[in-house]
Amino acid sequence: MKRNEFMQLKEHSRIGEKLSNSRLSWETFYLSSYLVLLNxxxxxxxxxxxxxxGSQKLIQIRLTEDMTFIELCNKITEGLKEDCPDKGCQYVDRDIQAIFLINKEQLQIDQLAEKFSNCLCMACSEDSLYVSYQFKKMNTENSLLSLTEQRLNEIGMQYLLSEDIKIKNISIIGKEEEAKISSFVKGNKEEIPDKTFHKMFEEQVIKAPNKxxxxxxxxTITYNELNKKANQLAKYIDDKIEGKENLIGIYMERSIGFIISILGIIKSGNAYVPIDQDTLNPGHSGSFPKSRLSxxxxxTKMKLVITKKVYYHDIPSEDREILCLDDDVLIDYSTTNLEKAIPADQLIYGIYTSGSTGYPKLTMIEHKSVINLFYSIDKYAYSRLSEKENHIVAQNAPFGFDASVQQLVCLVKGYSLCILTEQIRNSAKGIIDCILGNKISxxxxxxxxxxxxxxxxxLEKCGDILEVILVGGESIPDNMWTRLVQEKNIDIFNVYGPAECTVDSTYYLVNGSEHEIPTIGTAIDNCNIHILDDEQNIVPIGSVGEIYISGFGVSRGYYNRDELNKNSFFNHTGLGSAHLYKTGDKGYYLYDGNIRYIGRSDGQVKIRSHRIELAEISTNLCKHRNIKDALITVNESSGYKKLIAYLILKEQNEFDPQDISDFLSDYVPKYMIPNQYIVLTEWPLNQNMKIDKKRLPLPDEIHKEGANGIESKDELERGLAEIMVRILKIKMITDTDNFMTLGGDxxxxxxxxxxxxxxxxxxxDFEEFFKNPTLKFIKQKVVETKLSKERVLR
Structure with missing residues (x-):
């Protein structure tokens, strides 16, 4: 896409007079302004x-922090006088970032701008400027061209005030753009009731007890039955645990019992902490990193953990109470509601996320934040559901992820919650069958x-049943976005938000979008999205900054992490004393107010929606008796993300990858175990004596001894190998290679x-494969199935 426009500065005459007095040319001023604009x-x-x-040349001037505008003008003047080698048509797209032409005809400008298709092109004469935007890869869109004139005028006005103004102090944001950004920041302000989650749930019990x-x-369990069981648990907790806002753990599989536990804990005036095995080690039933659990x-100084008898011995007692929900302990407690005054600003839950110190950190969320989340989901998503007696919402996310909360809120709407068991979640076919069988909306x-x-x-199989899909947790790939935009039957929302801000902070209806690449949309109600630079000043529309969030969804902070809270949660006096959360996410505003997310600004990564602090892995690796130092990187050469651990050992001859993985699994979840370990004798350093990550050796495929399966003479083995190498995007696989070590997840x-x-x-079976993830095992299962069916036919 391309857009052209002529423009002239408002203070053209005054600027011309000042340039004349300073013996500077219009070309110098325009080019200096252009460089500031690009910066x-x-x-x-x-x-x-x-x-x-007359000819072409490339100019590069470093804009240092203390450089003034007049100093830049002087450097430009010198640069324009210098004789540079004329490469002519040898320049290609990658050589340049922008084009500046002096006294050229429009046809020549268009031709040059077309050739360098990723650039912003500016042409000047004394009378006017001509600007051509090329949009193939720019952080911009057609509408931004109208801002360019405003921005150049701002630079001109500040030059008139002082030619010695430092470039770092020049702002290109005018009053009109500032007002527009201010309107982008704020979500709709809506009143929400001063109620807790469980009180709103109890209202639904009264409305439809047998639903x-x-x-x-x-x-299945009805609203009335669920309420009664939760009440018994609440009264047990009230009887056994003193005080309020105690953090109480839930350690069990995905089940109705988990929901009973959540409601019982919050009815008692305390907060639940999910500690489910499915969250940490999918596919490894009953497995949990013991050190992490301890x-x-x-x-959390946890006084009580609610579990089931089968998990009792997993939990270290250490003077804490352990309640097995499947015992008959609660039978003597009353089933009536516990009449206890609980304010909306009381804690409802705490969820652990990965931490850069080597230990996970607990985010603390209040009732009012969850209620605000519910009202936004109700307004933007549930409102699009068809009118019928009941809707069923899938509980797909593990309870240890904050996404589970936006599924739980359907209970305060009076809808039915359908928990997808881990066995169902581990099969795409199983999920689709579950949606169809339960008529999930x-x-x-x-x-x-x-x-x-x-x-x-x-989309095709469930189009008549499924009505809304919420997609979040990581970026939507461009090709998937194109497909979702075209969907006609099912409404699809892209939602964004960190756990620290109660699941969702923005939303966007993807269907029919005019945006060709993904956007995370705009703020939900009572939420503000600020995009700021390193000095925490607002950035221009289209410019990348860090995303900060304020509003009802922002959590209290991290439990028992005072220093981390100071860095992540704070009041910003320049933004009306807003209480901000610093997300570490990068993004920029589009001209229509939607936000585009572009990645992280720190060592945190997301792999398959799991938030991972790379430092947590390296810190725990260094606890191993033979590891002196460790560095974790993410490699995407195979087309998807793999964790690579670079190690410096104390004893080089004692390297055992399996031993290291087994050791690490006691501290971190399975999804944080590196796919590959690479041993170095020393770190490659750059001139600043820091690790030069560009010089780290790239990972190779590591295979056990054996023949390449895709070259096998056995037709079955060859067919299975071809499927496996295609999924893993590798070149070969032997019959004993570990699918997980080669990059599987x-x-x-x-x-x-x-x-x-x-x-x-x-x-x-998903779990069975995890115990023996090899081509040999799959071949054995296929052969067994074939023989079994042949016996039945006989």
Whole structure:
């Protein structure tokens, strides 16, 4: 896309007079203004600008922090006088970032701008400026061209006030743009009731006591039954645990019991902390990092953990009470509501996320934040549901992820919650069958999971049942975005928000979007999204900054992390004393107020929607007896993210990758275990004596001894190998190679098992595969299935 426009500065005469007195040319002033514009818009400290007057030459001037505008003008003057080698048509797109032309005809400008299709092009004469935006890869859109004139006028006005103004102090944001940004920041201001989550749930109990509240497999429970069981638990807790806002753990599988526990805890005036195995180690039933579990229990000073008898011995007692929900302990407690005054600003839950110190951190959320989340979901998503007696919402996210909360809120609407068991979640076919079988209206997932479901034709198969899909947790890939934009039957929302701001902070209806690449939309109600620079000043529209969030959703902060709270949560006097959360996410405003997310500004990464602090992995690796130092990177050479651990050992001859993984699994979840370890004798350093990550060796595929399966003479083995190498995007695989070590993860296992079922009509259990993730095991299962069916036919 291209847009051209002529413009003239408002103070053209006054600027011309000042330039004349300073013996500066219009060309110098315009080019200096242009470099400042590029610096402010795109953060380029040394923009590469192609200059064309009589001939072409490349000019690069570093805009240092203390450089003044007049100093830049003087450097430009010298640069324009210098004789530079004329490369002519040898310049290509990658050589330059912008074009500046002096006294050229419009046709020549258009031709040059067309050739360098990723650039902003500016041409000048004494009378006017001509600007051409090229949009193929720019952080901009057509409408931004109207801002360029305002921005150049701002630079001109500040030059008139002082030619010695430092470039770092020049603002290109005028009053009109500032007002527009201010309107972008604020979500709609809406009143929400001063009520707690459980009180709103109890209102639904009164309205429809016999309505099914929760479904889990073959089990169901009505609103009345759920309320009674939660009341018994609440009274037990009130009897056993003194005080309020105690952090109480729930340690069990996805079940109706989990929902009973959540409601019982919050009815008692305390806050729940989910500690579910599914969250940390998908595919490894009953497995939990023991050191991490002990840390969580001690970190929160947990007085009570609610579990089931099968998990009792997993939990260190250490003077804390352990309640097994499947005992008959609660039978003597009353089923009536516990009449206890609980304000809306009381804690409702705490959720752990990865921490850069080597230990996870607990985010503390209040009732009012969850109620605000509910009203936004109700307004923007539930309002699009068809009018019928009941809607069923899928509980797809693990309870240990904050996304589970936006699924739980359907209970204060009076809808039914359908818990997808871990076995169902681990199969794309199982999820689709569950949606169809239970007539689920609302489904919530990550883009990674949605990709598997799209491959299984979820939109086509569920188009008559499913009405709304909420997608969040990570960025939607461009190709998926294009597909979702075209969807006609199911409303699809892209939602964004960190756990520290109660799940969702922005929303965007994807269907029919005019945006060709993903946007995370605008702020939900009672939420403000600020995009600020490193000095915490607002950035221009289209310019990248860090996302800060304020409003009803912002949490109290991290439990028992005073120093971290000071850095992450604070009041900003320049923004009306708003209480901000610093997300570490990067993004920019589009001209229409929607926000585009572009990644992280720190060492945190997201892999398959899991928030991972790389420092947490390296810190825990260094606890190993033979590891002196460790560095974790993310490698995407195979087309998806793999964790690579670079190690410096104390004893080089004692390297055992499996031993290291086993050791690390006691401290971190399985999804944080590196896919590969690379041993170095020393770190490659740059001139500043810091680790030069660009010089770290790239990972190779590591195979066990054996023949390449894709070259096997056995047709079955060759077919299975071809599926596996395609999913892992590798070159070869032997029959004993570990699928997980080669880059596999739970989502790729789902893809693999789905393809095996489709091609060979063989269903392999997810957990069983994790115990032996090899080509040899799959071949054995396919052969066994074939023989079993042949026996039945006889």
């Amino acid at each position: 402010k818009m795109y953060g380029w400290e040394e923009p590469r600008v192609l200059i064309q007057e 099914v509240a929760v479904i889990c497999g073959e089990d 840390f969580m229990l001690n970190d 609302v489904f919530d997932c990550t883009p990674s999971q949605l990709e598997l479901l799209l491959n299984e034709s979820i 739970s989502l790729r296992v789902m893809t693999l098992l789905a393809e095996i079922f489709s091609k060979y009509n063989t269903e392999i």
